[in-house]
Amino acid sequence: xxxxxxxxxxxxxxxxxxxxxxxxxxxxxxxxxxxxxxxxxxxxxxxxxxxxxxxxxxxxxxxxxxxxxxxxxxxxxxxxxxxxxxxxxxxxxxxxxxxxxxxxxxxxxxxxxxxxxxxxxxxxxxxxxxxxxxxxxxxxxxxxxxxxxxxxxxxxxxxxxxxxxxxxxxxxxxxxxxxxxxxxxxxxxxxxxxxxxxxxxxxxxxxxxxxxxxxxxxxxxxxxxxxxxxxxxxxxxxxxxxxxxxxxxxxxxxxxxxxxxxxxxxxxxxxxxxxxxxxxxxxxxxxxxxxxxxxxxxxxxxxxxxxxxxxxxxxxxxxxxxxxx
Amino acid sequence: xxxxxxxxxxxxxxxxxxxxxxxxxxxxxxxxxxxxxxxxxxxxxxxxxxxxxxxxxxxxxxxxxxxxxxxxxxxxxxxxxxxxxxxxxxxxxxxxxxxxxxxxxxxxxxxxxxxxxxxxxxxxxxxxxxxxxxxxxxxxxxxxxxxxxxxxxxxxxxxxxxxxxxxxxxxxxxxxxxxxxxxxxxxxxxxxxxxxxxxxxxxxxxxxxxxxxxxxxxxxxxxxxxxxxxxxxxxxxxxxxxxxxxxxxxxxxxxxxxxxxxxxxxxxxxxxxxxxxxxxxxxxxxxxxxxxxxxxxxxxxxxxxxxxxxxxxxxxxxxxxxxxxxxxxxxxxxxxxxxxxxxxxxxxxxxxxxxxxxxxxxxxxxxxxxxxxxxxxxxxxxxxxxxxxxxxxxxxxxxxxxxxxxxxxxxxxxxxxxxxxxxxxxxxxxxxxxxxxxxxxxxxxxxxxxxxxxxxxxxxxxxxxxxxxxxxxxxxxxxxxxxxxxx
Numbered sequence: 001x002x003x004x005x006x007x008x009x010x011x012x013x014x015x016x017x018x019x020x021x022x023x024x025x026x027x028x029x030x031x032x033x034x035x036x037x038x039x040x041x042x043x044x045x046x047x048x049x050x051x052x053x054x055x056x057x058x059x060x061x062x063x064x065x066x067x068x069x070x071x072x073x074x075x076x077x078x079x080x081x082x083x084x085x086x087x088x089x090x091x092x093x094x095x096x097x098x099x100x101x102x103x104x105x106x107x108x109x110x111x112x113x114x115x116x117x118x119x120x121x122x123x124x125x126x127x128x129x130x131x132x133x134x135x136x137x138x139x140x141x142x143x144x145x146x147x148x149x150x151x152x153x154x155x156x157x158x159x160x161x162x163x164x165x166x167x168x169x170x171x172x173x174x175x176x177x178x179x180x181x182x183x184x185x186x187x188x189x190x191x192x193x194x195x196x197x198x199x200x201x202x203x204x205x206x207x208x209x210x211x212x213x214x215x216x217x218x219x220x221x222x223x224x225x226x227x228x229x230x231x232x233x234x235x236x237x238x239x240x241x242x243x244x245x246x247x248x249x250x251x252x253x254x255x256x257x258x259x260x261x262x263x264x265x266x267x268x269x270x271x272x273x274x275x276x277x278x279x280x281x282x283x284x285x286x287x288x289x290x291x292x293x294x295x296x297x298x299x300x301x302x303x304x305x306x307x308x309x310x311x312x313x314x315x316x317x318x319x320x321x322x323x324x325x
Numbered sequence: 326x327x328x329x330x331x332x333x334x335x336x337x338x339x340x341x342x343x344x345x346x347x348x349x350x351x352x353x354x355x356x357x358x359x360x361x362x363x364x365x366x367x368x369x370x371x372x373x374x375x376x377x378x379x380x381x382x383x384x385x386x387x388x389x390x391x392x393x394x395x396x397x398x399x400x401x402x403x404x405x406x407x408x409x410x411x412x413x414x415x416x417x418x419x420x421x422x423x424x425x426x427x428x429x430x431x432x433x434x435x436x437x438x439x440x441x442x443x444x445x446x447x448x449x450x451x452x453x454x455x456x457x458x459x460x461x462x463x464x465x466x467x468x469x470x471x472x473x474x475x476x477x478x479x480x481x482x483x484x485x486x487x488x489x490x491x492x493x494x495x496x497x498x499x500x501x502x503x504x505x506x507x508x509x510x511x512x513x514x515x516x517x518x519x520x521x522x523x524x525x526x527x528x529x530x531x532x533x534x535x536x537x538x539x540x541x542x543x544x545x546x547x548x549x550x551x552x553x554x555x556x557x558x559x560x561x562x563x564x565x566x567x568x569x570x571x572x573x574x575x576x577x578x579x580x581x582x583x584x585x586x587x588x589x590x591x592x593x594x595x596x597x598x599x600x601x602x603x604x605x606x607x608x609x610x611x612x613x614x615x616x617x618x619x620x621x622x623x624x625x626x627x628x629x630x631x632x633x634x635x636x637x638x639x640x641x642x643x644x645x646x647x648x649x650x651x652x653x654x655x656x657x658x659x660x661x662x663x664x665x666x667x668x669x670x671x672x673x674x675x676x677x678x679x680x681x682x683x684x685x686x687x688x689x690x691x692x693x694x695x696x697x698x699x700x701x702x703x704x705x706x707x708x709x710x711x712x713x714x715x716x717x718x719x720x721x722x723x724x725x726x727x728x729x730x731x732x733x734x735x736x737x738x739x740x741x742x743x744x745x746x747x748x749x750x751x752x753x754x755x756x757x758x759x760x761x762x763x764x765x766x767x768x769x770x771x772x773x774x775x776x777x778x779x780x781x782x783x784x785x786x787x788x789x790x791x792x793x794x795x796x797x798x799x800x801x802x803x804x805x806x807x808x809x810x811x812x
Contacts, residue, residue, distance in 0.1 A: 018614035026626050035633045145798045152783075156720065156776040158727045160747045161768055168754045179755070213796045220795070266621055267728060271751075285625045286733045293626060300619035 113264030113276030154205030180273035369530035371784030374777035428462035439464030485547025585661020598676025
């Protein structure tokens with residue numbers, strides 16, 4: 001077991017190195033720091049002096065992989081790759097192109113992000129499971145037909161519509177909750193109600209359909225037939241036997257997503273003005289802050305890999321039949 | 326002759342049409358494929374969806390034939406002078422809709438309005454007053470808008486719907502008459518057969534969809550020359566026209582991005598599943614790396630790169646339209662290049678399964694080369710997965726475009742798309758009085774497109790993956806599809 005986990009973690013590291021190389025190529029080789037400087041300073045005609053100054057200020061004035069002017073080990077270490085890419089592995093994110101400390105920003109913004117993403121995710125799974133169970137309970141009736149049709153409709157609506165319409169209805173017309181903003185402490189509940197609700201609704205269509213097929217698959221199995229032939233009522237069969245057995249794959253699949261919740265919800269946060277990592281990322285993309293985008297790419301893939309490893313572990317814990325060698 | 330302009334996405338769309346035609350020809354000749362598609366044909370919802378999709382596709386195709394119109398020769402020009410072309414690139418759709426395209430107001434106006442949405446200072450009988458000015462085009466023919474407006478709109482609507490209904494009834498009667506002649510039955514029984522579904526195609530569903538569409542088109546055709554049916558946007562453009570132009574962007578993104586995933590996914594998926602060993606390890610590594618990067622970030626990284634590239638090479642693009650178009654093309658390609666992992670994973674699993682089967686073993690024993698086995702024995706047997714994934718992905722990509730445009734890495738701001746429309750709607754919805762029509766029109770178009778694609782896709786999936794049929798909803802008492810096994 002321990003052996004397996006170590007192997008998985010090592011493989012994860014290997015993937016992170018790949019991610020790092022890919023982002024390095026994308027951000028530095030395809031696009032030279034000169035281009036970055038030109039975009040950031042703006043304007044068509046930018047003097048060479050201004051570019052050089054911008055690069056020196058932000059430490060982009062070194063060669064990519066090999067520094068000929070340096071001595072000894074510094075030939076390799078005084079390069080952009082070593083200075084800007086490798087420290088990411090030690091979670092040293094450095095300064096953004098606008099001069100702010102990325103690590104500090106991440107620590108500040110992780111909490112609001114989680115405050116939004118965690119309730120959305122957990123409540124969402126709960127609601128979706130309940131809805132899909134109801135669909136399965138009323139299977140082969142018009143209740144199921146119309147709920148599936150409604151779910152397909154929900155699935156076909158862009159998430160942006162839910163946000164805009166929800167903000168309009170609940171904030172502008174009904175004035176129940178503030179349209180956007182954030183506060184610390186318990187006050188945040190008021191600000192989070194609407195985004196959490198919208199987050200759940202916008203995911204509901206697709207996921208309810210997905211869980212429905214999962215439950216239907218489960219319901220065709222032998223143990224369900226046995227339970228029914230014992231004379232158990234359909235609701236007991238469904239809520240005790242089927243749900244109990246289907247919960248396992250649901251829980252293990254949620255484990256994969258949990259670490260990614262740190263990344264925050266891009267669109268939600270920026271629409272509702274929540275100062276989390278999602279809005280940080282969007283601001284960076286809009287402001288073409290390459291340092292921040294690079295840091296977020298790295299963080300995102302690290303969390304994704306963490307999710308993969310956790311999924312493997314949770315499988316072995318949840319299902320003794322899965323043996324990892 | 327106008328000067329035809331071939332944009333990158335035009336070429337891509339033509340190419341896709343060619344692929345589609347070739348696939349249809351191939352499917353018609355292959356009994357198994359024909360049978361699978363016949364399953365889709367029997368599904369009423371899927372065929373209604375297909376009708377709507379064909380209409381969207383036609384709009385997109387009409388909007389994909391671009392040209393620069395010839396300018397009238399200057400009055401004092403020599404007869405042999407070089408022909409001058411307009412700097413504006415138009416499409417066939419633009420020409421067909423010249424009226425609404427050129428009917429530009431100053432700013433917002435409510436659907437079917439005769440007056441502008443916001444007040445302006447005007448001179449009236451020598452006094453400066455603030456009032457809602459008349460629109461330049463919308464309701465221009467009315468002399469007394471306050472009294473005439475309601476009656477005029479009602480009369481034109483009734484006219485439009487009436488003539489639409491007439492066309493529907495006449496068309497249906499003609500078709501039914503031909504059908505009854507061909508089948509040798511009397512008129513009523515043969516019509517009843519079609520209505521009750523005793524035919525190869527679900528004619529009732531198709532007929533109802535066509536009727537609704539025709540009535541809608543007739544109504545629009547009756548009112549559009551006189552009013553802005555869905556109002557105008559901030560710069561005074563007709564919202565309905567902008568929506569029709571956005572259809573092409575959505576179709577290009579949805580189809581081109583899907584097509585772009587296929588070559589890579591097919592190559593890597595089959596290679597990994599066939600050779601296993603280190604080839605498999607390497608390819609799995611590559612797609613785990615790609616899928617571990619959050620997709621919005623990966624796409625924005627790529628898009629920032631192409632933005633730099635386009636900014637650095639302005640000399641390559643003659644007009645603004647070409648520049649915007651190359652961005653759309655590259656965006657779709659990037660969506661494809663970053664999205665192949667999912668499909669490759671499925672193809673790899675299927676190839677692993679197929680590789681163990683006897684016929685592949687036999688081929689290997691007979692000494693068929695690796696390439697030969699992959700091309701002749703594996704490729705044809707995994708295409709159904711490609712078809713399923715291609716139709717399933719389409720709607721997701723159309724929705725994704727809106728999100729990307731919001732993040733700022735979507736289409737060029739000058740390209741009309743649903744994403745840019747929703748973006749602007751964000752501010753409009755917080756105005757008072759609220760500007761609801763841009764958002765609702767974009768909403769209606771997008772839902773129509775995505776919903777029909779979703780319905781079509783689920784039928785395709787059921788046709789090619791029999792296991793998916795177990796999850797079909799069969800309400801008690803409702804007519805069930807004749808299953809393929811029984812047929």
